[in-house]
Amino acid sequence: MNERLWNILVSSFPRLLGYGVRVTIPLTVLSFALALVIAVIVALIQYADVRGLRQLCRFYIWIIRGTPLLVQLYLVFYGLPSVGIVLAAFPTAVLVFGFNEGAYMAESVRGALESVSRGQVEAGYCVGMSYIQIMWHIVLPQAFRIAFPALGNSLISMVKGTSLAATITVMEMFRQAQVINGRVYESLGQYSEVALIYLLFCTVLTWLQRWGEKRLNSYGGVK
Amino acid sequence: MMLEVRSLRKSFDGHEILKGIDLTVDKGDVVAILGPSGSGKTTLLRCLNFLERADAGELIFDGESFDLHAAGRADVTRIRKKTAFVFQNYNLFLNKTVLQNVTLGLTAARGMGRAEAGEIAVRALERVGMAGHVDRYPNQLSGGQQQRVAIARGLVSNPEIIYFDEPTSALDPELIGEVLSVMRRLAEEGMTMLVVTHEMEFARNVSSKVLFMDGGSVIESGPSKEFFANPRERRSREFINTILADRK
Numbered sequence: 001m002n003e004r005l006w007n008i009l010v011s012s013f014p015r016l017l018g019y020g021v022r023v024t025i026p027l028t029v030l031s032f033a034l035a036l037v038i039a040v041i042v043a044l045i046q047y048a049d050v051r052g053l054r055q056l057c058r059f060y061i062w063i064i065r066g067t068p069l070l071v072q073l074y075l076v077f078y079g080l081p082s083v084g085i086v087l088a089a090f091p092t093a094v095l096v097f098g099f100n101e102g103a104y105m106a107e108s109v110r111g112a113l114e115s116v117s118r119g120q121v122e123a124g125y126c127v128g129m130s131y132i133q134i135m136w137h138i139v140l141p142q143a144f145r146i147a148f149p150a151l152g153n154s155l156i157s158m159v160k161g162t163s164l165a166a167t168i169t170v171m172e173m174f175r176q177a178q179v180i181n182g183r184v185y186e187s188l189g190q191y192s193e194v195a196l197i198y199l200l201f202c203t204v205l206t207w208l209q210r211w212g213e214k215r216l217n218s219y220g221g222v223k
Numbered sequence: 224m225m226l227e228v229r230s231l232r233k234s235f236d237g238h239e240i241l242k243g244i245d246l247t248v249d250k251g252d253v254v255a256i257l258g259p260s261g262s263g264k265t266t267l268l269r270c271l272n273f274l275e276r277a278d279a280g281e282l283i284f285d286g287e288s289f290d291l292h293a294a295g296r297a298d299v300t301r302i303r304k305k306t307a308f309v310f311q312n313y314n315l316f317l318n319k320t321v322l323q324n325v326t327l328g329l330t331a332a333r334g335m336g337r338a339e340a341g342e343i344a345v346r347a348l349e350r351v352g353m354a355g356h357v358d359r360y361p362n363q364l365s366g367g368q369q370q371r372v373a374i375a376r377g378l379v380s381n382p383e384i385i386y387f388d389e390p391t392s393a394l395d396p397e398l399i400g401e402v403l404s405v406m407r408r409l410a411e412e413g414m415t416m417l418v419v420t421h422e423m424e425f426a427r428n429v430s431s432k433v434l435f436m437d438g439g440s441v442i443e444s445g446p447s448k449e450f451f452a453n454p455r456e457r458r459s460r461e462f463i464n465t466i467l468a469d470r471k
Contacts, residue, residue, distance in 0.1 A: 119314035122274050126308035127328030127376060128300060137331055141318045219318050220360030 034098030039105035064103035231280030307377025367398030
């Protein structure tokens, strides 16, 4: 590697990392929080078989999973203004990432809820508990344990997915890499560097996920 | 008389499983519900605790009458709190320890303090010989141990009757005895029990009454001794002979 490239990469590293920490991470955290809320609500509606709302949830999942994330971003950011709905770039990204990943996570959560045996729910009724009490004490804790790895997966995939926000003018880490590259013309070096920082973020998350899985009570083995 | 059922009917997908069941249980009775598989025994038991909604029928419990089809949520919960249900597959709460499994009905459903519930739970666990395992999780126990914890979970709320749905059918043969002996002791202590079972020894020696079902109807009912010594109906006789022949 020549000295010029090395110097460019060294000087751009703190800059990229700065955008990563100040934009990519908050974007991910906010989007993931939104996705989690959506996922739990959508999963619970389907699990409890709430009439009417259940169809609405299936429709939402169908639309989201059947269309590309990039197209969804464009639709909301470039499309909706023509019907008078104008959102700033960052909130658009949070909304679209949240609703997008929320659909996938809803399926993970629903699967986890359904994997808690029906018999435990019946036993809960038989000791006099209400539906809400059974959900709170029995079903949700076990479902969370089961859904945890899948949710960790979604979080990791979302970190990388936020780079798409560059296409709707959000100045996040990848957009910053593009900007720097526009000046220095070192695509291979510059994009490798930004890839490395994403890898760093995801590696930390992978550790956290493994640590979390160990910490979560495994109820005396098995599962 | 503490429990009476009148003309209980239940169909699944147009197939009639229970064709008008009548049943009377007195305080202290141990009623064995016998019959070939598919005769509707389990469905009968589940309807009594509203785990299945009957299509029609009346339940008289403690002198109060309830509609087995249309009873409201408050009535259902009230009845369930006076009864206990022991499942074939134990259905312990897998995320809770043995102690928590037994206390949850008291703390969550009845608002009792944790300390008091804990004391009552330990006494119930002592009755089934499981007090030494309070901190274990269900997955760390044998089937027989899990079923005994499930019985303690039922006992803890001082039920007026315990429903047992084939409590030993999922157990390895060597584990059946420990569960049956707990049930025998409860019977001797005067607990009212309604037991769907294939254990003929239990039906003959422990239960006071037998209800023999076939094809969704009660074919014969009466004191156990009489039922086994002198079955009145042809189908009862055939059933007893088949079961006893299998055992040899």
